[in-house]
Amino acid sequence: MHAAWQSEAGLGPGLRRTPYTIRSFFFGSRKGSLMNSLTFLTIFLGVMSAMAPLSTDMYLPSLPELSSYFSISTSMTQMTLTMTMIGMALGQIFGGPVSDRMGRKVPLFIGMGGFTIASAVCAVCTNIYVFLVFRFIMGLSGAFGIVISRAIARDVCEGPELMRFMAILMMVNGLAPIAAPVLGGQILLFTSWHGIFFVLTAVGIIQIMATMAYKETLKKTDRVRRFSDGFRAFGTLVKNRYFFGHCLVQCFVFGAFFSYIAGSSFLFQNIYHVTPQQYSYIFGGIGVGLMLVGALPARLAGTVREVVMLKYSILIPLIASFFFLAGIIVKAPIWYTIPVLFVTIVPLSVMGAASYRWHFRAAVKMQGAARL
Numbered sequence: 001m002h003a004a005w006q007s008e009a010g011l012g013p014g015l016r017r018t019p020y021t022i023r024s025f026f027f028g029s030r031k032g033s034l035m036n037s038l039t040f041l042t043i044f045l046g047v048m049s050a051m052a053p054l055s056t057d058m059y060l061p062s063l064p065e066l067s068s069y070f071s072i073s074t075s076m077t078q079m080t081l082t083m084t085m086i087g088m089a090l091g092q093i094f095g096g097p098v099s100d101r102m103g104r105k106v107p108l109f110i111g112m113g114g115f116t117i118a119s120a121v122c123a124v125c126t127n128i129y130v131f132l133v134f135r136f137i138m139g140l141s142g143a144f145g146i147v148i149s150r151a152i153a154r155d156v157c158e159g160p161e162l163m164r165f166m167a168i169l170m171m172v173n174g175l176a177p178i179a180a181p182v183l184g185g186q187i188l189l190f191t192s193w194h195g196i197f198f199v200l201t202a203v204g205i206i207q208i209m210a211t212m213a214y215k216e217t218l219k220k221t222d223r224v225r226r227f228s229d230g231f232r233a234f235g236t237l238v239k240n241r242y243f244f245g246h247c248l249v250q251c252f253v254f255g256a257f258f259s260y261i262a263g264s265s266f267l268f269q270n271i272y273h274v275t276p277q278q279y280s281y282i283f284g285g286i287g288v289g290l291m292l293v294g295a296l297p298a299r300l301a302g303t304v305r306e307v308v309m310l311k312y313s314i315l316i317p318l319i320a321s322f323f324f325l326a327g328i329i330v331k332a333p334i335w336y337t338i339p340v341l342f343v344t345i346v347p348l349s350v351m352g353a354a355s356y357r358w359h360f361r362a363a364v365k366m367q368g369a370a371r372l
C-alpha cells in the first residue's frame with residue numbers, strides 16, 4: 001500500500017501525479033498505444049491486486065493433502081501460509097519506495113518474474129524447507145503487484161475517476177478470496193496440490209506478458225531522487241501513538257483472522273470430514289459475508305460514527321469467538337460451527353474499514369506526513 005498511499009499523500013520531492021486526460025485513460029497515450037486503455041488497466045491491475053488471495057487462498061483446500069505429502073505436522077503446514085504473509089508484509093514495505101524511485105514497470109516485471117519462478121519451484125518441490133523458502137519469495141514478489149497496482153491507479157487518474165477505478169480494484173479484492181479457494185477445490189478434482197501451483201505459475205507468466213505490454217505511467221521527472229525518500233514517512237507514523245494504536249488493533253484482529261485462514265481447512269476436512277470442494281464452498285460463503293458486510297461502513301458513513309462501528313465490529317467477534325470455542329470443546333456439530341464462525345469472522349471487514357478511515361484521518365493531521 002505504501003506507493004499508493006505515498007503518491008496520494010504527496011510525500012517525497014518530485015513525486016507528482018501524471019496529468020492524464022479521460023481520453024488517454026480510455027484510449028491510451030497520444031503516441032497511439034492502446035496498452036494503457038481502461039480495459040487493459042482494469043484487467044491488468046485487477047489481477048495484480050488479487051495476487052495476495054491467489055497466493056494464500058487458492059491452495060487452502062489442499063493443506064491436509066500437503067501435510068500428508070511432506071509428512072509434516074499441522075503447525076508446519078500452516079507455516080507455509082505464515083512465510084507467504086511475512087513475504088507480503090516486507091514486499092509492500094519495500095515495493096513502494098522502489099517503484100517511486102525506479103518507476104512502476106521494472107519493479108513489476110521483477111516481482112512477477114520472482115512470483116512465477118517461485119510458483120514453479122513450489123509445484124515440483126519435494127523438500128518442505130525449500131518449499132517454505134519459495135513460499136516466502138512468492139509473497140515477497142507478489143506484494144510488488146499488490147502495492148504498485150494501486151500506485152498506477154493514482155498515476156493515471158484523479159478525483160471521481162480515481163474513486164471509480166479504486167472501487168473496481170476493491171471489488172476484485174472482495175471477489176478474489178471467494179473465488180480462489182473454490183477454484184482451488186475444483187482443480188483438486190482433476191489433480192493434486194501440485195496442479196494449483198502450476199496454475200499460479202501460468203498466472204505469473206500471463207502477468208509478465210501483460211507487464212511487458214504495460215506503458216510506464218510514472219515519468220522520470222516525477223520520481224524520487226533517493227530510495228531513502230520513500231521511507232521517511234515511516235518514522236513519523238510510528239511515533240504517532242494514535243495512528244500506531246489503530247495499527248496494533250488491526251494487527252491483533254487480523255492475526256486472529258489469518259489463524260482462521262490457516263486452521264479452517266484442517267477443522268472442516270480433518271474433524272468434520274468434508275471434501276476439499278465442500279470446504280471451498282464454506283470458505284467462499286464466509287467470504288461472501290465479508291464482502292457484503294464490508295459495504296456497511298460506506299452505507300452508514302455520516303449516520304454512525306466510526307468509533308461506534310469499530311467498537312461493535314470488535315465486540316461481536318469477541319463474543320462469538322467464545323461460543324465458537326465452547327463448540328469446539330464440546331465437539332458441536334457442523335451446523336452449529338459454521339454459523340458461529342460466520343458471525344465471528346464477517347464483522348472484521350467493518351473493523352478494517354472503520355479503523356482505516358479513523359487512523360488515516362489522524363495521519364492527515366500530521367504535519368509533513370500526508371496531504372490529501
